[in-house]
Amino acid sequence: xxxxxxxxxxxxxxxxxxxxxxxxxxxxxxxxxxxxxxxxxxxxxxxxxxxxxxxxxxxxxxxxxxxxxxxxxxxxxxxxxxxxxxxxxxxxxxxxxxxxxxxxxxxxxxxxxxxxxxxxxxxxxxxxxxxxxxxxxxxxxxxxxxxxxxxxxxxxxxxxxxxxxxxxxxxxxxxxxxxxxxxxxxxxxxxxxxxxxxxxxxxxxxxxxxxxxxxxxxxxxxxxxxxxxxxxxxxxxxxxxxxxxxxxxxxxxxxxxxxxxxxxxxxxxxxxxxxxxxxxxxxxxxxxxxxxxxxxxxxxxxxxxxxxxxxxxxxxxxxxxxxxxxxxxxxxxxxxxxxxxxxxxxxxxxxxxxxxxxxxxxxxxxxxxxxxxxxxxxxxxxxxxxxxxxxxxxxxxxxxxxxxxxxxxxxxxxxxxxxxxxxxxxxxxxxxxxxxxxxxxxxxxxxxxxxxxxxxxxxxxxxxxxxxxxxxxxxxxxxxxxxxxxxxxxxxxxxxxxxxxxxxxxxxxxxxxxxxxxxxxxxxxxxxxxxxxxxxxxxxxxxxxxxxxxxxxxxxxxxxxxxxxxxxxxxxxxxxxxxxxxxxxxxxxxxxxxxxxxxxxxxxxxxxxxxxxxxxxxxxxxxxxxxxxxxxxxxxxxxxxxxxxxxxxxxxxxxxxxxxxxxxxxxxxxxxxxxxxxxxxxxxxxxxxxxxxxxxxxxxxxxxxxxxxxxxxxxxxxxxxxxxxxxxxxxxxxxxxxxxxxx
Numbered sequence: 001x002x003x004x005x006x007x008x009x010x011x012x013x014x015x016x017x018x019x020x021x022x023x024x025x026x027x028x029x030x031x032x033x034x035x036x037x038x039x040x041x042x043x044x045x046x047x048x049x050x051x052x053x054x055x056x057x058x059x060x061x062x063x064x065x066x067x068x069x070x071x072x073x074x075x076x077x078x079x080x081x082x083x084x085x086x087x088x089x090x091x092x093x094x095x096x097x098x099x100x101x102x103x104x105x106x107x108x109x110x111x112x113x114x115x116x117x118x119x120x121x122x123x124x125x126x127x128x129x130x131x132x133x134x135x136x137x138x139x140x141x142x143x144x145x146x147x148x149x150x151x152x153x154x155x156x157x158x159x160x161x162x163x164x165x166x167x168x169x170x171x172x173x174x175x176x177x178x179x180x181x182x183x184x185x186x187x188x189x190x191x192x193x194x195x196x197x198x199x200x201x202x203x204x205x206x207x208x209x210x211x212x213x214x215x216x217x218x219x220x221x222x223x224x225x226x227x228x229x230x231x232x233x234x235x236x237x238x239x240x241x242x243x244x245x246x247x248x249x250x251x252x253x254x255x256x257x258x259x260x261x262x263x264x265x266x267x268x269x270x271x272x273x274x275x276x277x278x279x280x281x282x283x284x285x286x287x288x289x290x291x292x293x294x295x296x297x298x299x300x301x302x303x304x305x306x307x308x309x310x311x312x313x314x315x316x317x318x319x320x321x322x323x324x325x326x327x328x329x330x331x332x333x334x335x336x337x338x339x340x341x342x343x344x345x346x347x348x349x350x351x352x353x354x355x356x357x358x359x360x361x362x363x364x365x366x367x368x369x370x371x372x373x374x375x376x377x378x379x380x381x382x383x384x385x386x387x388x389x390x391x392x393x394x395x396x397x398x399x400x401x402x403x404x405x406x407x408x409x410x411x412x413x414x415x416x417x418x419x420x421x422x423x424x425x426x427x428x429x430x431x432x433x434x435x436x437x438x439x440x441x442x443x444x445x446x447x448x449x450x451x452x453x454x455x456x457x458x459x460x461x462x463x464x465x466x467x468x469x470x471x472x473x474x475x476x477x478x479x480x481x482x483x484x485x486x487x488x489x490x491x492x493x494x495x496x497x498x499x500x501x502x503x504x505x506x507x508x509x510x511x512x513x514x515x516x517x518x519x520x521x522x523x524x525x526x527x528x529x530x531x532x533x534x535x536x537x538x539x540x541x542x543x544x545x546x547x548x549x550x551x552x553x554x555x556x557x558x559x560x561x562x563x564x565x566x567x568x569x570x571x572x573x574x575x576x577x578x579x580x581x582x583x584x585x586x587x588x589x590x591x592x593x594x595x596x597x598x599x600x601x602x603x604x605x606x607x608x609x610x611x612x613x614x615x616x617x618x619x620x621x622x623x624x625x626x627x628x629x630x631x632x633x634x635x636x637x638x639x640x641x642x643x644x645x646x647x648x649x650x651x652x653x654x655x656x657x658x659x660x661x662x663x664x665x666x667x668x669x670x671x672x673x674x675x676x677x678x679x680x681x682x683x684x685x686x687x688x689x690x691x692x693x694x695x696x697x698x699x700x701x702x703x704x705x706x707x708x709x710x711x712x713x714x715x716x717x718x719x720x721x722x723x724x725x726x727x728x729x730x731x732x733x734x735x736x737x738x739x740x741x742x743x
Contacts, residue, residue, distance in 0.1 A: 111132065162229040170505060653729060
C-alpha cells in the first residue's frame with residue numbers, strides 16, 4: 001500500500017489543487033475546533049468538501065485539534081456528527097473531550113491522536129489505541145531513531161511531518177496585542193491570523209526569524225526554518241511510516257503544490273523499486289526555487305542525537321490495563337477542607353514546607369521530572385521526607401511529569417515501584433504511558449493528572465475520571481467560572497496553581513528550549529527562553545522605537561491570597577504553590593501566609609476578612625510583581641514584564657533557629673547569609689508568629705565573640721527578646737535593595 005501524503009487545505013479550490021499535485025489526503029475543518037488551519041471550512045460545508053475530496057480519489061480528515069474550554073463543548077457534538085454524516089475518513093484530536101463527544105455523537109468515525117509536541121512514545125499511543133484510536137501523530141521533536149522505534153513498538157498507524165514550519169510555542173495570552181498596548185500603539189496594528197511579515201528575532205540569534213501571529217486561540221510562534229525530509233524519506237518508508245504530512249502554513253499555494261509534487265515523486269519512485277531507488281536532486285529544485293531565502297531547509301530533529309535509524313532494542317511495551325473499574329474505589333472526590341500543596345526542591349525545604357503548614361508537598365526524584373536543575377530526592381531522602389511529613393499528618397507527592405521518549409520507557413515501572421515502597425502517596429504525571437504503568441505496577445500510588453496535560457474543560461476531566469484518576473491539576477489558563485462549571489459537572493478532586501511563577505505558554509506546548517539550546521523542555525531541560533528579549537518585526541522593520549523595551553513572553557507571578565473565598569467556593573480541593581527551585585525563606589513565608597488564610601476562612605466563612613499581614617509576609621519573599629493570572633480575565637499588558645525584572649523582596653534570609661533555651665533566652669542559629677550585631681532582624685515562625693529586635697552580641701559555640709556572621713552554616717548564639725523555636729527563621733532588611741527601590 002502506498003504511503004499517504006497529507007496536507008491541510010482551507011478551501012475547495014485548495015483541495016482540488018493539492019489533489020492534482022499528488023496529495024492522497026487532506027486535513028480540513030472549522031477554525032472553532034481546529035488548530036492553525038490554512039482556512040476555515042464550517043460544519044455545514046464539510047459535506048461538500050469531503051465529497052469533493054472523495055470525487056478526486058483522496059481522503060478527507062477533519063481537524064478537531066484545539067484544546068477546548070467549557071463554552072466550546074456545546075457545538076462539538078454537532079461538529080462531529082457533521083463530519084460523520086459527510087463521510088469523513090477520520091477526525092484528528094488532542095483534547096480528550098473530543099474522544100468523549102465522538103463516543104456518543106460519531107461512534108464509528110476513525111480518530112487520530114495529535115498532541116503536537118507531546119506525542120513522544122508508543123506506550124502513550126497504546127493507551128489511546130485501547131480506546132479505539134487508529135493513528136498517532138508524532139511530535140516533530142523526535143529523531144529518526146525514535147520515530148522508527150515508535151513504529152516498531154506499536155500497532156497503531158503513525159503520521160510524521162516531513163515538510164514545512166512547526167509550531168514551537170503556543171500561548172492563550174494575546175502577547176502581541178499586550179506588547180502594542182504597552183508601547184502605547186494601536187492594537188489594530190496586530191492583524192489576526194498568520195502573517196508573512198511579522199516575526200521575532202532573539203538578541204543573540206540575529207539571523208533566525210521566528211514567525212509569530214495571533215488568532216482567537218492566542219499567540220503562536222513558529223520555527224525559524226522549514227523541515228525538509230525529502231532526501232530522508234526512504235528511511236521513513238523503510239520504517240513503515242503510514243502518513244507523511246506537509247505543513248502549508250505561511251506558504252503560497254504554488255509552493256505547497258511544488259512540495260507535494262516533489263514528495264509524490266520520491267514516494268512513487270521508492271514504491272516502484274525500493275532496492276533500486278536513488279534520490280534525484282532535481283526533485284528538490286522546485287522547492288528550492290520557491291523557498292524563502294531567509295528560511296533554511298533542514299532535517300529538523302530527524303538526525304539529532306542519533307545516527308539515522310540505527311538499530312535499537314525493541315521495547316517490550318509498558319504493561320497497561322483497563323482502569324475504568326478503578327474509578328470510585330473508595331476515593332474522595334471532594335476533600336473536607338482545601339489541601340495546601342507546597343513545593344520542595346530538597347529535603348530541607350520539605351521539612352520547612354510541612355512545618356509551616358503544608359498539608360502535602362510535591363518533590364522531584366532523580367528521574368522523570370521537569371525540574372532537572374532542582375536538587376531532587378534520592379529514594380533514601382524520600383523515605384526520610386515521608387516519615388517527617390507523617391509526623392505532621394502530611395503527604396508527599398512526586399512529580400513524574402515529563403513526556404517520555406522511547407528510551408525513557410524501560411525504567412518507568414521499576415522507578416514507580418520504588419516510589420510506592422518509599423511511602424510516596426501520589427505521583428503527578430501527564431503522560432498516558434506513565435499513568436497506565438503506575439496503575440499496573442504500583443497500584444498503591446495515586447495518580448494525579450499534571451497541569452502539563454492542559455486540561456481546561458469538564459469533558460476532559462470526566463474522561464480522566466473514567467480512566468481511574470482521583471485528581472486533575474487544571475491548566476493555568478482555566479478561569480474561576482470554568483472551575484465552577486467543571487466542579488458542577490464532574491465529581492473529582494481539582495488541584496489549581498494559586499501562587500508562583502507562570503509559564504506564559506500552554507503547558508507542554510513550548511519547545512523554544514529544544515530549538516534554541518537542544519534542551520528538551522518537556523523532559524526537564526527548559527532554559528526559560530520565553531523570558532529572553534526579542535525584537536518584534538512587522539513588514540521588515542522593528543515595531544518598537546530605539547530605547548523601547550524589547551518584546552518578551554515573560555509573565556508576572558501568580559498570587560491569589562486575596563481570593564481564598566472564591567477558590568474554596570468554586571470547589572478547588574488543592575491549592576498548589578509553584579516553586580521547587582525557590583529558597584527555604586520563600587517556601588516557608590508563602591506557605592505560612594496561605595495556611596493562615598485558609599484556616600481563617602474555614603473557621604468562620606461569614607466573618608472572614610483578608611489580613612494585611614498575610615500579603616505583607618508574601619511581599620517579603622516575592623520575586624516578581626504579582627497578578628491573578630487567568631482567574632478573572634485574560635492577562636494583558638499590565639500582567640507581563642517588559643522592563644528589567646526587579647526583586648522587590650526587602651528582606652534577606654539570615655539564619656535558621658536550631659535550638660532555644662527558655663531559661664537563658666539564648667538561641668542557637670545557623671547562618672544563611674551574613675549579618676552582624678546592631679542590625680534589625682525579624683524572627684518568624686509558623687502560624688504568623690513574628691517579632692523584630694536589634695541583634696545583640698554574637699558568639700560562636702565556644703563562646704568567642706563574633707563581629708560578623710560571615711561563614712555559611714556557622715552555628716552562633718544570640719539572645720532573643722521573645723521565645724523562639726527550632727525551624728523559626730531570622731531575616732534582615734536588605735539595605736542595598738531598599739536603597740535601589742527608593743531610587
